[in-house]
Amino acid sequence: MLSVFDKSVAKSPDALAQHPQNESLPALEDKFLATYFSSVHPGSVIINLASAGFMAYSSDRQNPILPRLFAVVDNIFCLFEGNIQNVAHLKHQYGLCKTANEAIIVVEAYRTLRDRGPYPADQVIRDIEGKFAFVLFDSASNSAFVANDADGSVPFFWGTDADGHLVLSTDGEVVKQGCGKTFATFPKGCFYTSSGGLQSYEHPVNELKAVPRVDSSGEVCGLTFKVDAETRKGNTGMHRVGSDANWSKNY
Numbered sequence: 001m002l003s004v005f006d007k008s009v010a011k012s013p014d015a016l017a018q019h020p021q022n023e024s025l026p027a028l029e030d031k032f033l034a035t036y037f038s039s040v041h042p043g044s045v046i047i048n049l050a051s052a053g054f055m056a057y058s059s060d061r062q063n064p065i066l067p068r069l070f071a072v073v074d075n076i077f078c079l080f081e082g083n084i085q086n087v088a089h090l091k092h093q094y095g096l097c098k099t100a101n102e103a104i105i106v107v108e109a110y111r112t113l114r115d116r117g118p119y120p121a122d123q124v125i126r127d128i129e130g131k132f133a134f135v136l137f138d139s140a141s142n143s144a145f146v147a148n149d150a151d152g153s154v155p156f157f158w159g160t161d162a163d164g165h166l167v168l169s170t171d172g173e174v175v176k177q178g179c180g181k182t183f184a185t186f187p188k189g190c191f192y193t194s195s196g197g198l199q200s201y202e203h204p205v206n207e208l209k210a211v212p213r214v215d216s217s218g219e220v221c222g223l224t225f226k227v228d229a230e231t232r233k234g235n236t237g238m239h240r241v242g243s244d245a246n247w248s249k250n251y
Helices: 029-040 087-094 102-114 121-126 172-182
Strands: 002-005 045-048 053-057 068-073 076-084 130-138 143-148 157-160 166-169 190-193 197-200 206-214 220-232
Touching: 002 029, 002 130, 002 143, 029 045, 029 053, 029 172, 053 068, 053 076, 068 102, 076 102, 087 102, 102 121, 102 130, 121 190, 121 197, 157 172, 166 172, 197 206
Parallel strands: none
Antiparallel strands: 002 053, 002 166, 045 053, 068 076, 076 130, 130 143, 143 190, 157 166, 190 197, 206 220
């Protein structure tokens, strides 16, 4: 799966965006990266998100244990790869029908957050047990919501292209095409939102720090993000719903 978001939708983390960019074409220019993805993944489906960017997926060479799914509900688009172990529990929790799949569950979990649900985002994602990576786009709020599991079970990569657009894919070679050596593995146990940026849901009270990644020749070629155990966020409490500082505005 592949998603490319305009920087007006998903601003790259400062450390990732400030890293020297590659010399390849911008991912959205002349549908460059969408065309490349289709060329290496037969039968690809491209979802045009207008000025927001695009999403793409293919069933080509997928792992049967970690299948790829796509869903659209009320103009919320979701790409999901992997499996959820506690599907029955989550369907009951969100009031979903028996036929709902993992992508639908993620959409409903997101809608719970967006519509002032009772839990913070890190708790909602921790409630999802399994092996997964997903990218969600809400056309109503023009925002993205991205996460992967705590073990990084599904290969998941991201980077920033020459124009500052955010590129996310389960195919590392595709991200390299759009972002060159600045590509990196999406940090496990983390989630990204357009309004809140990159955060750890395993350690929600700790900050993340960027660590340079060095290749075999000693050249800096991208960044990884790790939990800084010694740095805590200033305010981690969940605000009362209805207060001026309602936590849900951050997601």
